[in-house]
Amino acid sequence: MTREKLGREAAEAALTGLDGWALAADGASIHRTFTFGNFSEAFAFMTRVALAAEKMDHHPEWSNVYRTVDVTLNTHDAGGVTALDIDLAKKMNRFFGG
Numbered sequence: 001m002t003r004e005k006l007g008r009e010a011a012e013a014a015l016t017g018l019d020g021w022a023l024a025a026d027g028a029s030i031h032r033t034f035t036f037g038n039f040s041e042a043f044a045f046m047t048r049v050a051l052a053a054e055k056m057d058h059h060p061e062w063s064n065v066y067r068t069v070d071v072t073l074n075t076h077d078a079g080g081v082t083a084l085d086i087d088l089a090k091k092m093n094r095f096f097g098g
């Protein structure tokens with residue numbers, strides 16, 4: 001099940017090969033900071049992610065300052081990290097990579 005909470009080891013294993021993402025100290029969320037060339041690039045990324053997130057019905061907790069976007073992902077119902085978070089993190093990395 002995609003909404004099944006991943007334990008610390010499973011979450012860490014899922015993050016290997018996912019550039020830039022780290023598990024929070026409490027194991028309940030994953031984080032990445034994306035840095036762009038300028039604000040327009042950062043906002044374009046957020047727009048693409050927002051549309052994908054809405055389709056998934058899975059939404060990032062994020063903030064944007066100028067050309068950086070800080071992202072936290074978790075699954076509220078599960079109270080931690082699930083495959084949905086890993087899927088959204090992968091999509092973000094793909095959008096970031098071009």
Ligand SMILES: C[C@H](O)[C@H](O)[C@H]1CNC2=NC(N)=NC(=O)C2=N1
Nearest residue numbers: 057058059060073074075076077
């Ligand atoms: C009802 C709706 O499916 C839920 O509230 C969705 C919406 N977006 C969500 N986004 C995230 N990140 N975690 C969730 O658990 C979540 N739940």
